[in-house]
Amino acid sequence: MRNLPFIVATAGHVDHGKSALVEYLTRQVTDRLPEEKRRGITIDLGFSQWSLVDPEQPQITYDLGMIDVPGHEDFVKNMVTGVGSIDCALLVIAADDGWMPQTEEHFQILHYLRVPHIIPIITKADRADADVALVESMIREELDETPYADAPIVATSALSGTGFDTLKSIVAHTLRAHTPHWDQSKPRLPIDRAFSIRGLGTVVTGTLSGAPLKMDQPVVIQPGGITTKIKSIQHHHATQGDVQPGMRVALNLSSVSIRKAHRFEPTKVGRGQVVTDPQLGRSTRCLDGTLERSGRSMHPDKTGSGPLRSGSRVWFHMGSDQILGRIEFPSSQPVVPGGQAAFRLTLERPCFVLEGDPFVIRDGSQQKTVGGGRVWDTDAGSRRFRSRDQQTFLQSMMASDASCGAYLRARLARDHGLHLETLQWLGIWTAKQLAREAALWVKEKHAIKQQGWMLDAAWWAQQVCEAFKDVQQHHQAHPEHPGHPIEPLRTRYLRCLPEASLWKALLESLMTQHQVEQSGDFLAHASHHVAMPDRLQPLADAISRQLKEKPLDPPYRRNLENSPDEGDAIRCLVRMGNLVELNKDMVMAREAFERLLQQTRRFLEQNGPSTVSQLKESLGISRRVAIPLFEKLDRDGMTRREGDLRSWKAS
Known part of the structure; x- marks a missing residue:
């Protein structure tokens, strides 16, 4: 028997039957807040467990963490929090309503976040006024020319049980083709709930990705840099010694307290922060990336229509966090629906993010989803946004397939040198992925390796040639000198080298490639001989x-x-x-x-x-x-x- 953990979430318009669908599949009620029960709608995230035996391969059981998200337009911000780390979305469309505004907005959010699989589910199929064929045709039209155009559609009824066997088969078939979660040595648990239990202390819950976590493991909570230790772990209410990526997890943490809702306190924990490895990532208030806006937004009945202007205040949704910030584009031209652009986002408080992470942006009033994309620079504050190097880097990523290889090549073209051991902790790619792409780039002579650094081969050759040219020019200008003094040359090149230790490598390349010799504190070509310049000859005589x-x-x-x-x-x-x-x-x-x-x-x-x-x-x-x-x-x-x-x- 194999148990494979995955995360599945609902999505769709309010009152289309998302919670009823989850309740039928899991036999668990996900609405837990008194107001949710009173109003009959989901307001915040709901969680449950679904053990699905694969009908075609009974030896495989899918251990599914189910996330039920709110559909009302007022609570879309909570919906985004729930779908950041999911493997599959059940996009719920009521047979008596069809594709509605929040269906569209949820669909765009799933697309922006690169959710691998979407299964459209027609609910309330047994209603007298339902036209299942018409709704299915409508869904096909909406999915056309998207990555989900071939998604299987299933019609169901939570009252009669119609279609649920088919749904289970479709979910199993979809997950069977999905790559299981694997250890990337990058554990991340975005916190979606935090509470205290008498006698235990602080408990946080979230969806684990990137790597396992185990009891007594030291972890850090970001942003905030709060160091703590895992006292105990639960998965679906059962105590575990360790948990794997793709699981819903509850962690009992030592020596931390809970912050008040909607108030960020760096020494306390709550929704939006991330439990992670101390080496991983960085918290930042300034980031650069690429933004895309769905062309579907141009329809007057759809969400997010209208231009997004440079300087606009927007909500940045990353993982379970949402932060207000100001977005800036390279030019004064606004980004219209269907457009894309490089951007800089300055946040009102820090956010924990890795380079390559997808995100969603909503307008400043949290009324509309206006776009999504990927973060490519978490240290943007150290660079000028409109500089040629930075814009070339961002434009390269915007035109690329956003793969590890594309990222590595674009970073190398901008930075000229990359320390792979450091880079593996800043982005979403593993050390093996980076090493594989680096080896390919070195094999093709586009890069060289020096002292743990991957260096752009053309740039490095240029630095060596420039240094040799400096030595030659010094010989011509000062034939009376034994050579070029090393210290000023070293000072000059330290300003452009990624790390001071590479000066030694540059010096070695200069000597081996250009017959330059070191004598004391001087560098000289092997053919150089001290000579009296004409201007000094009368004085010398x-x-x-x-x-x-x-x-x-x-x-x-x-x-x-x-x-x-x-x-x-x-x-x-x-x-x-x-x-x-x-x-x-x-x-x-x-x-x-x-x-x-x-x-x-x-x-x-x-x-x-x-x-x-x-x-x-x-x-x-x-x-x-x-x-x-x-x-x-x-x-x-x-x-x-x-x-x-x-x-x-x-x-």
Whole structure:
């Protein structure tokens, strides 16, 4: 026996028999509020269980969580809360009424939220005034040219039981073809109810998706970042050690309290928040995405007609949450029914959302559903909405199939580099899906991998070429330098690299691909040789002449360096080997230095360890020159100092 959990919800116009349908299937009454019983209509979400044995494969039982949603136009906002994570919708149309305004609005909401399956059900089929054939024809016309055009239609009566065997077969057949829920390592439980039980504490309920949850598991409640632990779990009133995606779940949470209805308090829990993994997603008040508006809205009798203008206040419905915000489009042109656009939404409070999540937007007065779409950037506040890169990214997603591959390619084109381990927690796709698409992109030479990053191959090659060009240009502008100083180059490229650690990879690529070598704090092409630029040559000649006048008694460097250009000329002569830098205060002509070096060697080899005084007398130089000379020889390893004596190192 296999038990497969799925979530099924009703949808449709008020008083079309949704609750009666659920009651017949589950033998449970879902209307629980006193006002619902008094008025005879569903106001808030109702929940029940339906165990459906597959008529064709009796070894399979579908463990169905049933959600009954309100149909009245005043409570559509509650309806949206209930259908965010469902596998199949039972779209209820009364035989004596046909396709009505809330039927249309509910249908559009299901379409916007990408509900995989819709089964239209004609209720009250046994009414004397019912024209089932006409209503079925009407439904077919409404479903035409939609993803649900081939949906099976079944006529039922909750009074006589007509059509329910057929309905069960259709539901089983539909779910049999539906991919079972699997562990994506992204548990999310949008809270649709929160209450306290004496002796237990806070209990929250919702529809679990993305990954299992188990008892004693640490979780976080978003938005708010409230850390807590699961004390106990129930599924359909039975205590469980763990629960799987696709189940209706009740969690008893430790150390949290319930907030008041319609009042968001970040330290308390309630409808609209999400129980999830601490690593998953982010809460945001600013998000970018793509919006579509149904062309069906253009009909005067249908919902949501009229243009949606940039700057409008709208209600953003995500999961079980609904938040007021202001929508912005790239241009002043409004989005009309049948149109689509990139958008930025600034919310009045944070919302927990993953990139790729579908959503629904209703007008600011919660009277009409005006559109739906997907969120593509949960960190939109860090980017300019109208920038070319951001608009190209959003337009790419709007024109795509919204797949993992399309998302990865569009993100890579915008960001140039993606850290896949980080990315897996921000969007709806798993690490395996991202890795598979990344491997394909690398195989096709569109991307490369560096230090855990996936980098746009063309962009990376451009950065390496630009860095090489910088080195070459520095050689041309400053032939007197040993190379391009590394630090300013590093500072420049850190501004465009996704992460500082990639500088090392850029440096390695520069060296291997362009024969660039590192010497100390400089980068130079292998063919580069220090040369005196024309503008400094007269100064260099003058300095050389001055040093040759008294080769063994050179002046202090400050007396040679009377201008910045003279300083550059001296440094270039040192790099070229024409001058030797004894210390920061003194330079000497190469010929004079070599002569003193050979004389020092002969004296020490003949006389053994000697003092500075003995050496300077032998060389015929002053102490002012002798001290920096012998200290340099010590540093270079030519001589060895022991106390006041120096010896030739080779001896």
